[in-house]
Amino acid sequence: MIYKYDGSGEKCPVPLVNLRLLLKKMQGSDQCIISIDDIGSISDIPKLLDKQGYCYREHAIENGIVELTIDALKRNEHKLKK
Numbered sequence: 001m002i003y004k005y006d007g008s009g010e011k012c013p014v015p016l017v018n019l020r021l022l023l024k025k026m027q028g029s030d031q032c033i034i035s036i037d038d039i040g041s042i043s044d045i046p047k048l049l050d051k052q053g054y055c056y057r058e059h060a061i062e063n064g065i066v067e068l069t070i071d072a073l074k075r076n077e078h079k080l081k082k
Contacts, residue, residue: 003032008065012040019045023054026072037065 003022007015015036022032036042045068049056053074061067 001026001030003030005032005034007041008035008037010036010038010041012038012044015041016044016048019048023052023070026070028072030072032068032070032072034068034070035061035065036068037063042066 003026005015005018005022007018015034015038019032019034022034026032034045036045046056046058049068049070053076054070055073055075056068056070058066058068
């Protein structure tokens with residue numbers, strides 16, 4: 001399943017809290033695509049994902065919006081699957 005969350009226009013910590021809820025729902029091959037534009041969220045969310053071991057890809061879209069694609073499987077789980 002692909003979860004999508006548009007957190008653009010929302011200030012930290014709202015996107016961070018909502019992402020934590022989505023991460024709890026995700027399993028297996030699920031992915032989450034989150035769009036954010038708040039400078040605090042752009043800084044804090046990748047730190048959280050790194051700390052918790054999630055694999056993600058980050059790229060700038062337009063107008064200061066950053067999109068993160070997050071895999072449900074964490075880094076150590078990806079290694080076990082290979």
